[in-house]
Each structure stands twice: as C-alpha cells, then as structure tokens.
Amino acid sequence: MNTATRKDEIVAVASSLFKEKGYNAVSMRDIAQEMGIKAASLYNHISGKQEILSTLILFLAEEFTRGMNAVVTSEGSPLDKIKSVIEMHIDITVNHSEALAALNNDWMHLEDEDLIYFVRMREEYEENFRRIIKEGIEVGDLKPRHPEVILFSILSTLRTLYLWYQKRGKLDVNVLKKDMVAVMLEGIMR
Template sequence: MPKADTKKTKKQIILEEAATLFREKGYSATTMRDIAGKVGVEAASLYNHIKSKEQILSKICFSLADTYTTKMNLIMATEESPINKIKELLLLHLEINAMSSPLASVMNDEWRHLTEPEKSEFLGQRRSYENHFLTIIKDGMKDGSVVVEDAKIALYTMLSSIRWLQHWYHANRDMDVEGIKATIIGLLMNGIEKK
C-alpha cells in the first residue's frame, strides 16, 4: 500500500475522494459532479481521468481485493505455522481497515453496486480468499494450534470484529494505530490459539 507521504496521482486522489463520498452519502446518492467538486475540478475534466462512477467503484473494490489476494498468495507459500499465517492475515485486515478506511468501507459496503461481469469476478475473488483463509484455520485445527469448533464461525467472527474499524478509526485518528492493532490481535488470537 502506498505510504502517506508518497506523491499521489490525480487518479488516486479521485479514487480516495470518491471513496469518502461513497462512504458518507452512499454510492447511489453520489454523482460525478459531487466527486468533481470534492476533487476541485470541473465535472468535464474528471472524465479525462476516469470514465464513469462505475469505473471508480470497480477500481476501488479490485485494488483492495488484489492486495488481499497477493498477500494471501505470499502467506500460503511460506512455511509459517497456521497460527502465524492467521496472525499475518489479521494484521493485513487491520492495516487496510485502519489506513485505508474510506476505501475499505466502499469495498465492504458498496460492492453490491458493481455491474456484471465485475460483480461476479469480485465475488469469486472474495470467495477464493475466504476459502484459503478457511484452509489455514483448518490446518491449525489439525495441528492443534487453533482450538475452535467451527472454522467458518471463527473466520467470520474475526473478519467481522476487524471490519468495524473502518467506520470507527477515521473519527479517532488521535489514537495510536499500533496500540489498536496490538489490542485487537491480542483479543482475537486469545480466542483461537491453544494455550
């Protein structure tokens, strides 16, 4: 993910400002004119950088989905223990939901507005990611490092517990993100890890 001090392209600025508007107003209620106003350009100029509101939504959803997929592939390829792989994935979710909260909100809440074939592709990518995550949890159950009754319940409880951060953290940026991550990881890992 780009660092905060990295010089952003106009397209990145458009995506970030659009994500903020989509989170505040909802995708359906946001117009290209709203986005242009937020970016500080004329609506006609916006089309030099992006074709449509639908393209903005697609780029936001797939940029984060691709980040998750890439990280999952790297983690799956390591020799790390299942419990360490789970921790790495949870840290990834915390990082994205804290540092990219408007983008994460859009991916998690507004993906339903994607049109075909993007919608099916996005859902397929999400299912694949979740299935890999489930495999890691089940591997941990097999080696005894993960003590849960049901892998799916464990997965969706962990992901849901992190998801709230995208809505909450942007209003509480004065709090230390590293402290927040340590607290949440501690709570979640204590719930699944064999003592």
C-alpha cells in the same frame, strides 16, 4: 497534472464521498463540485462512477488477495498465519480506511466482469482463511470450534475495523496489532 495523478485524485475524492453518502447517493457532479471543477472535466480522466468504484474496490481486493497468497505460502504455524492475516487487515485499514467503506458497502454495485472478478477473489480469500483455520484445529493450535464460526468472528471484526479505527483517534498501529491479535486469538487458542 498528468492523467494518472488526476484520476487518483478523482478516485480519492469519490472514495471519501462514497463513505460519507454511499455510492448510490453520489453523482459525478458531486465529485466534480468537491474537487472544484466542472463535471464534464472528470470525463477527460475517467469514464464514470462505475470506473471509480471498480478502481477502488478491485485495488483493495487485489491487495487483500496478494496478502493472503503471501500468508498461505509462508512458513509458520496456522496460528502464525492467522496472526499475519489480522495484521495485514490492520495495515490495509490504516492505509485505506475510506476505500474500505466502498469495498464493504458498495461491492454489489460492481458490474459484469468486475463483479465476477471481485466475488471470485473474495471467495478464494475466505477459502484460504478457512483452510488455515481448519489446519489450526487439526494440529491442535486452535480449540475445536466450528471453522465457519471462527472465520465469521474474525472477518466480521476485521471488515468493520475501519469504522472503529477512525472514531478512536488513530491508535498506534503497533499497539493495535499486538492487542487485537491477542484479543482475537486468546479466545480460540488452547
């Protein structure tokens, strides 16, 4: 097995354990035990728990950033863009629900440049979303509500979607997108 494949396996196993127990409660020994190997073998593929966390979180943060950048530069109304952001969150949730637990719950354990990079991506993402919402209010697509309240309401739901989605037995993604977009937007549309 090549190093990249083994590293991916280590990250996937760690992701599951981080979700179950939390980053601080998981040791490299726990990861190795879950994989059925010796802890020392992990270090042939990865430098430690911090690298695993960084790999998980930064991969997802970059995926969200790429998605938001595509939405921002796309044609369409602010309402179309908000719909696209919601659908992007659903797609990422469906494909990476375990890793989202680390992104949401353990990002503060990132260190040094990784933490700075993550926070910068998160702030830029939120600012882009805020601008879309403000534009929607300005052009009359959205009710004149405080942009921060709209942003918080949508993002808090989307950031915890992974918890709800796993408990509900994997709803059809297309139904989830259609209904979630409708429920979220009808509360702010004119």
